[in-house]
Amino acid sequence: MSSNCSVVSLVPFDRTFLERSFLWLNDPEIRFLTDTPAVTREAQEAWFAGLPARDDYAVWGVLAEGEPVGVCGIKHINDGEGEYFGYIGEKAYWGRGVGRRMMALTEGKARERGLRRLCLTVLHANERALGLYGKCGYHSVRSDEKYTYMSKSVMIPYCSLKEITALHADEIHEAVDRVVDSGWYLQGMENKRFEQEYADYIGTKYCVGVANGLDALIWIIRAYLEMGVMQKGDEVIVPANTYIASILAITENGLTPVLVEPDIETLEIDDRLIEDAITPRTKAVMIVHLYGRCAYTDKIGDICRNHGLKLIEDNAQAHGCRFKSGKRTGSLGDAAGHSFYPGKNLGAFGDGGAVTTDDEELAKVVRTLANYGSSKKYVFDYCGRNSRLDEIQAAILSAKLKHLDEDNELRRQVARYYLEHIDNPAITLPQVPDWNANVFHIFPVLCERRDDLQQYLKDNGVQTLIHYPIPPHKQKCYADWNGWSFPVSERIHREELSLPFSPALTADEIRTVVDLLNRWK
Numbered sequence: 001m002s003s004n005c006s007v008v009s010l011v012p013f014d015r016t017f018l019e020r021s022f023l024w025l026n027d028p029e030i031r032f033l034t035d036t037p038a039v040t041r042e043a044q045e046a047w048f049a050g051l052p053a054r055d056d057y058a059v060w061g062v063l064a065e066g067e068p069v070g071v072c073g074i075k076h077i078n079d080g081e082g083e084y085f086g087y088i089g090e091k092a093y094w095g096r097g098v099g100r101r102m103m104a105l106t107e108g109k110a111r112e113r114g115l116r117r118l119c120l121t122v123l124h125a126n127e128r129a130l131g132l133y134g135k136c137g138y139h140s141v142r143s144d145e146k147y148t149y150m151s152k153s154v155m156i157p158y159c160s161l162k163e164i165t166a167l168h169a170d171e172i173h174e175a176v177d178r179v180v181d182s183g184w185y186l187q188g189m190e191n192k193r194f195e196q197e198y199a200d201y202i203g204t205k206y207c208v209g210v211a212n213g214l215d216a217l218i219w220i221i222r223a224y225l226e227m228g229v230m231q232k233g234d235e236v237i238v239p240a241n242t243y244i245a246s247i248l249a250i251t252e253n254g255l256t257p258v259l260v261e262p263d264i265e266t267l268e269i270d271d272r273l274i275e276d277a278i279t280p281r282t283k284a285v286m287i288v289h290l291y292g293r294c295a296y297t298d299k300i301g302d303i304c305r306n307h308g309l310k311l312i313e314d315n316a317q318a319h320g321c322r323f324k325s326g327k328r329t330g331s332l333g334d335a336a337g338h339s340f341y342p343g344k345n346l347g348a349f350g351d352g353g354a355v356t357t358d359d360e361e362l363a364k365v366v367r368t369l370a371n372y373g374s375s376k377k378y379v380f381d382y383c384g385r386n387s388r389l390d391e392i393q394a395a396i397l398s399a400k401l402k403h404l405d406e407d408n409e410l411r412r413q414v415a416r417y418y419l420e421h422i423d424n425p426a427i428t429l430p431q432v433p434d435w436n437a438n439v440f441h442i443f444p445v446l447c448e449r450r451d452d453l454q455q456y457l458k459d460n461g462v463q464t465l466i467h468y469p470i471p472p473h474k475q476k477c478y479a480d481w482n483g484w485s486f487p488v489s490e491r492i493h494r495e496e497l498s499l500p501f502s503p504a505l506t507a508d509e510i511r512t513v514v515d516l517l518n519r520w521k
């Protein structure tokens, strides 16, 4: 690319450009290059005069090295999309990288206006333009005898909840209406139904709906305390790279988390290190099915059995995931906490959570604790809290649960495309030895220059997230641990980048992300 690129800018399309563009448009060669229809001066003047009143058009003049060299813009702006048009009128600037820069600048403008996609139409005969747009990440969507129609996603959200909701909108609206019309908003039939459906889905005898995923984990440990299975000061083994909630649930109950490094290959707790972390005070291992991947291994099951430890699953991120035995995560241990935070694979329209277990007593104590400590109206067995799942959330979750497996399959298709097409030695992709054991809540890649990569994607309209930027032991809330060292976990926190991911991502968006990643150096 020539050095001109750095001095290309877009400026308001004023009279200077109008005059220039009229000259340029009279040149038959330019028309050939750009598929701009020939227009009379009068028509162009009229069009220009009408522009300020239109919100379906945007047009800019292009300056290169301070010289007016062309015009570009977006036409037919509607519903998050628009059609790119542009031409370089000064032939001296052809083939010098101005076109690419013009396109990139227009995409930036499109993003500023909240547009998600740009399309364009190119004459087949115009090989120069086809080549240029291809290099700029435009994909051919169809063609007829004269034109190729291309498009490109210019703004890709990490995950659009609006679009995920749209996948099942009718059933969700029906569920909400049902609750609104029922006049019963707490502890009713919707909760009962969802708890039964979710227990059946996960494969446990019991499910207790609670207010959120953190509470689900808190109540499991608190119930074990009330049942005399655990004492304050006991230890719970937990992965060092988990989301803070897993650890908060332990410290909130006055127990001690014992952090264990993850395996850099799986990003899940390293089962080879668990046994060494066991002490006489260890009462449980909490595994976290992080990123939607099954963290359970036969070895972990054996360790818990052999040492008489409870196995608690944090299944906030892995609804629908199955271990190789076919059992679902959430049914592999003694008890599991689930979060229905809106962005989760099974997400509510607010907070929500659940505990699943085969242990009847545990389920009963959890239900009581989450209802002020009351199992009978106005009789209080424990100092509990108000931590219940709303009827409206339960109804929505029931509606969405029916589609969870198909939504997870869509997630797998996105993951497959990423895994098969991302090809950049600087980016390490997640390993997937068993497709059943992964529901891709998050698609994590590792990259030594993670922050540069994130900025590059952002500059190109792709939103990514980091799960998570600061490890729990470096957080202010656990200041006493800040000097501890967990190099594997710290590396993950330093290098992890979560690519755009949702069952609602379009093929165009996925391809755009892949193209950008493969071009990154």
Ligand SMILES: Cc1ncc(COP(=O)(O)O)c(C=O)c1O
Pocket: 212, 213, 214, 215, 242, 243, 245, 246, 288, 314, 316, 317, 338, 339, 340, 341, 351, 352, 353
């Ligand atoms: C691994 C993990 N555990 C627990 C939670 C807590 O769930 P909630 O946000 O519903 O309290 C989350 C939520 O983000 C999570 O990712």
